[in-house]
Amino acid sequence: MAGLKDYVNSKVGENREQIEHHVKEILRLIGEDVDREGLKETPARVTRMYEEIFGGYEVDPRDVLGVTFDEAHEELVIVKDITYYSLCEHHMAPFFGKVHIGYIPSGQVAGLSKLARLVEAVTRRLQVQERVTSEIADIMEEVLKPHGVMVVVEGEHLCMCSRGVKKPGSKTVTMSTRGSFKDDAAQRAEFLSLIKQ
Numbered sequence: 001m002a003g004l005k006d007y008v009n010s011k012v013g014e015n016r017e018q019i020e021h022h023v024k025e026i027l028r029l030i031g032e033d034v035d036r037e038g039l040k041e042t043p044a045r046v047t048r049m050y051e052e053i054f055g056g057y058e059v060d061p062r063d064v065l066g067v068t069f070d071e072a073h074e075e076l077v078i079v080k081d082i083t084y085y086s087l088c089e090h091h092m093a094p095f096f097g098k099v100h101i102g103y104i105p106s107g108q109v110a111g112l113s114k115l116a117r118l119v120e121a122v123t124r125r126l127q128v129q130e131r132v133t134s135e136i137a138d139i140m141e142e143v144l145k146p147h148g149v150m151v152v153v154e155g156e157h158l159c160m161c162s163r164g165v166k167k168p169g170s171k172t173v174t175m176s177t178r179g180s181f182k183d184d185a186a187q188r189a190e191f192l193s194l195i196k197q
């Protein structure tokens, strides 16, 4: 399977000239001199950046997890500190941080690198942190059918989102649980203590 690095947003590629044009227009409309040296290449650079950070639209996150192995292991598996970079859908401002995924397999496990790819596929598009968290949990549940899944996402947001003015350096933490994690406080506590180490 091709890696996500090989995926670029082809819509951006198809519409490159128009996107560059509109970025240039925004620069002009905010009062910039679009012909000054530092800005000459900016519309093209922004467009190339969009190809990459919106590459998630080219991938069905379910396919990324697709290859699984039958394993007898039925105890907690954790992949922690998966870094991500996304843009909030309200302001198109960056938010970024780490994802921690824990699950209890019931026969199928995903290759560890596949979980990182899943995170990329879900975050390289316009998002909100809450949906990043629940989508990862839902897809894990749907594809691997584990006994339980728990996802914790930490995010630093460079925008002033709906829940009040964010102080620089403050973090938003979101959590989703499915299956056995929902009703087992000890399981949740074990996961949280292991991701803190």
Ligand SMILES: [Zn+2]
Binding pocket: 088, 089, 090, 091, 092, 093, 159, 160, 161
């Ligand atoms: Zn925002």
